Amino acid sequence: MPHVSLIYGDLSDGEKERARKRAEEIDESLCGLTFEVSSLALCKTDTLDKTTESWEMLELCDLNKKDFA
Numbered sequence: 001m002p003h004v005s006l007i008y009g010d011l012s013d014g015e016k017e018r019a020r021k022r023a024e025e026i027d028e029s030l031c032g033l034t035f036e037v038s039s040l041a042l043c044k045t046d047t048l049d050k051t052t053e054s055w056e057m058l059e060l061c062d063l064n065k066k067d068f069a
Contacts, residue, residue: 009050038064
């Protein structure tokens with residue numbers, strides 16, 4: 001399931017919305033922020049591990065390379 005997590009955990013929709021609003025209070029430019037992705041990591045994860053300590057990076061792909069094997 002490819003995705004980008006900016007906040008991680010079992011949070012309710014209300015908690016996620018409060019976090020979004022708090023980030024916007026800190027810096028309005030965070031909402032609507034764009035960025036270029038230069039690499040992708042494939043990780044083996046245990047969905048029960050909420051600390052992410054057991055997560056293992058399997059592969060890192062540099063998207064700036066001109067030739068992909």
